[in-house]
Amino acid sequence: MSTFVFDDSLKLGIAEIDEQHGRFIGYINDTLDALNEGKDREEFLYILNRLLDYAMEHFTSEEALMRQHDYPGYEVHKQLHNETASELFDFDRRLLADDPEESRAFVAFLIGWLKNHILEVDKELAAFLKQKGIS
Amino acid sequence: MSRTYRRLTDADVQVGKPLALSVHDESGTLLLKQGYIVASERQKDRLLNQKVYISLVEEKASTKPMRPISELLPEKEIPTLSVFDWVENHYQLLQNLYLNFNDPEAGSYKKVLILAEHIQRASQKHSNGLLAAVQLATDKAYSPIKALHVGLLCEALGSRAGLNATQRIPLIAAGLTCDIGMWKLQEQLRTREAALTDEQFKYIRSHPQRGRQLLEHIGVLDAVWLQTVEQHHERLNGSGYPAGLSGDNVIQTARIVAIADTYSAMIRSRGDRDQRMPKEAMRDLFLSRGEEIDATLAQLFIKEMGLFPPGFTVRLNSGEIGIVTGTGNNASSPDVDVIIDAKGEPLKRAIYRDTLEKSYAIADILALPEHPFIEKLLADMWPRVARRG
Numbered sequence: 292m293s294t295f296v297f298d299d300s301l302k303l304g305i306a307e308i309d310e311q312h313g314r315f316i317g318y319i320n321d322t323l324d325a326l327n328e329g330k331d332r333e334e335f336l337y338i339l340n341r342l343l344d345y346a347m348e349h350f351t352s353e354e355a356l357m358r359q360h361d362y363p364g365y366e367v368h369k370q371l372h373n374e375t376a377s378e379l380f381d382f383d384r385r386l387l388a389d390d391p392e393e394s395r396a397f398v399a400f401l402i403g404w405l406k407n408h409i410l411e412v413d414k415e416l417a418a419f420l421k422q423k424g425i426s
Numbered sequence: 427m428s429r430t431y432r433r434l435t436d437a438d439v440q441v442g443k444p445l446a447l448s449v450h451d452e453s454g455t456l457l458l459k460q461g462y463i464v465a466s467e468r469q470k471d472r473l474l475n476q477k478v479y480i481s482l483v484e485e486k487a488s489t490k491p492m493r494p495i496s497e498l499l500p501e502k503e504i505p506t507l508s509v510f511d512w513v514e515n516h517y518q519l520l521q522n523l524y525l526n527f528n529d530p531e532a533g534s535y536k537k538v539l540i541l542a543e544h545i546q547r548a549s550q551k552h553s554n555g556l557l558a559a560v561q562l563a564t565d566k567a568y569s570p571i572k573a574l575h576v577g578l579l580c581e582a583l584g585s586r587a588g589l590n591a592t593q594r595i596p597l598i599a600a601g602l603t604c605d606i607g608m609w610k611l612q613e614q615l616r617t618r619e620a621a622l623t624d625e626q627f628k629y630i631r632s633h634p635q636r637g638r639q640l641l642e643h644i645g646v647l648d649a650v651w652l653q654t655v656e657q658h659h660e661r662l663n664g665s666g667y668p669a670g671l672s673g674d675n676v677i678q679t680a681r682i683v684a685i686a687d688t689y690s691a692m693i694r695s696r697g698d699r700d701q702r703m704p705k706e707a708m709r710d711l712f713l714s715r716g717e718e719i720d721a722t723l724a725q726l727f728i729k730e731m732g733l734f735p736p737g738f739t740v741r742l743n744s745g746e747i748g749i750v751t752g753t754g755n756n757a758s759s760p761d762v763d764v765i766i767d768a769k770g771e772p773l774k775r776a777i778y779r780d781t782l783e784k785s786y787a788i789a790d791i792l793a794l795p796e797h798p799f800i801e802k803l804l805a806d807m808w809p810r811v812a813r814r815g
Contacts, residue, residue: 333787333789334784336787336789337743340733340758340788341758343705343733344733344757344758347708347712347728347757348725348729351721351725354716355721355722376709376712380705380706387790
């Protein structure tokens, strides 16, 4: 699998969110590298721990922006964040098994997060924020 | 020739530049030689937080034995305690305080305030060490050690949330007394295995109000302290008790105690509930954000404590086993002092590891291992605290 480049196709035009998404792309690429290089569970757990820290910080700041601007999709969006965070925490247990299948599932989960969340629901949020004059 | 020593100060260490003079420990043992380069601010902080000295005269290798520094230094310092002795002292003070808490003649009101001030003063420089010591105090009675833990957590989170020192005193006092309305029952419940009786359930649900009444009985007039105790089980979505308050009706200090109290209860075992690992506790706090607990405070708390809070034992990718000493640069990379090497051999002196480095990243959380010098190693892991905070 090729790595992702954080170019305009992935940017949403809201500086604070883009900066954080850029970090996320970095984590996905680290995970892809680890998979391609056949790294062991220590490598994946290292990335996962950093991702947990990142995700909690990123979701909190995105939700604060939504509350600040009375975003109508706040509840649904926050629920999606919770589902993502729960699954991410579950990988802490799953990756301990040191099973290549779980490592692949982890990569697939992160790419799914990028495609379904960032490129869809976050895009809607960005469009709303831009209407409010945020950039 | 004899040497003259003085305590190492901030001005003696410049990051990236060679040390002008050698650094020694209390017994005179050379720790860092003149010319050694301190590589980072973090390393400098750690050095300054230890009881280390510089020799004012650099000399060529001497064959004469050095006199211990303790003989050379006038003892002017205020008596100090290890973080463990500080926690033991304050745990006992709390235990005694709550024995006669209801007696208006016992001066409980003032004693709680003094304890709150001690916590605040000691936390200024020793928050990590004190939180670690409380975490490692597993042989104590549940109620007083949990109260002390909640008090320390309230100071840490209150400070992070931007409350000033004066505002944090009633917050800490509320943290220390939030369960005073069910003190005895809480201790009995610690070993229970059966489900709660209806009577016990009602008693628990009314402990915030009873706590407030008890505090009023002993002369507490501070509205924030009283309200915080009364509201510490209220939840933002209205699902809490006793009044089912919601949103802005739950005051900020009560939101802070709610997080501190919930976390402290989760990571301690009780008769009916196993101890949760910190990552699970942080997960639960995070998933409750905005619904039950304040979202911003939850995130600040997770940042403050990290995924591997001070006092927990961890295994590193290197295979070494160590103790988390501080929260480090981010929630997933705390400061760790290694006490067992990669071959499983106990070390006589703990070695600092930067867990941001992949080879020393944390792989797992463990129970505290057997170690022949564990007490000495732990006592030396954090700087000593002034007796009164």
